[in-house]
Amino acid sequence: MSKTAxxxxxxxxxxxxxxxxLLASPHYNKIIVFTRKQLQTTNNQIHNIVTxxxxxxxxxxxxxxxxxxxxxxxxxxxxxxxxxxxxxxYEIPLQVAKIAKQNGxxxxxxxxxxxxxxxxxxxxxxxxGQLEEALAKLNFKSLLIFRPSILLGNRKExxxxxxxxxxxxxxxxxxxxxxxKKYKGTPVDVxxxxxxxxxxxxxxxxxxxxxxxxxx
Numbered sequence: 001m002s003k004t005a006x007x008x009x010x011x012x013x014x015x016x017x018x019x020x021x022l023l024a025s026p027h028y029n030k031i032i033v034f035t036r037k038q039l040q041t042t043n044n045q046i047h048n049i050v051t052x053x054x055x056x057x058x059x060x061x062x063x064x065x066x067x068x069x070x071x072x073x074x075x076x077x078x079x080x081x082x083x084x085x086x087x088x089x090y091e092i093p094l095q096v097a098k099i100a101k102q103n104g105x106x107x108x109x110x111x112x113x114x115x116x117x118x119x120x121x122x123x124x125x126x127x128x129g130q131l132e133e134a135l136a137k138l139n140f141k142s143l144l145i146f147r148p149s150i151l152l153g154n155r156k157e158x159x160x161x162x163x164x165x166x167x168x169x170x171x172x173x174x175x176x177x178x179x180x181k182k183y184k185g186t187p188v189d190v191x192x193x194x195x196x197x198x199x200x201x202x203x204x205x206x207x208x209x210x211x212x213x214x215x216x
Contacts, residue, residue: 002029006065009072017192148186
């Protein structure tokens with residue numbers, strides 16, 4: 001039976017790859033994509049909903065799908081402040097999740113981050129961990145949390161810190177062996193394939209997929 005997927009963060013590095021995987025899958029006949037700007041596509045599988053994410057209650061009836069994919073994320077530098085970062089990486093995904101759950105969504109698939117921990121002293125990791133904990137409380141039939149390392153792929157926007165991390169991950173990969181193996185960079189195509197594959201498997205409860213498992 002074909003299912004409906006909904007994705008937020010589809011214009012980002014991981015989100016774009018995830019959207020491609022969803023389109024390639026024979027198991028989804030409809031893909032709802034929430035974006036701030038209109039997508040340039042003629043694919044009739046895609047139902048593009050343009051929103052600024054400021055008042056999701058106005059479009060709550062459209063936040064309805066079997067599987068919800070969240071690849072939404074930014075950096076504090078790009079967001080401009082911790083408050084703005086928290087809105088993008090915590091508040092919007094959680095609000096989408098709450099509405100989707102009320103509308104009957106079975107599964108929520110989240111791109112989190114290695115080191116996510118609600119008690120972390122690092123703000124980025126703390127927010128990621130808080131989102132994971134808040135989503136777990138919504139009691140989806142299945143919550144799949146992926147915790148990748150540095151994402152490897154061609155990003156449209158420039159993120160200096162990530163660029164340095166990617167250079168190390170791609171060109172000095174021999175460093176990441178033994179105890180450091182878990183920090184090895186995560187190719188976004190591999191991550192996206194694992195996300196869609198896991199979503200289509202029979203599973204229930206909360207599952208945390210660490211970077212080592214993503215790369216297997």
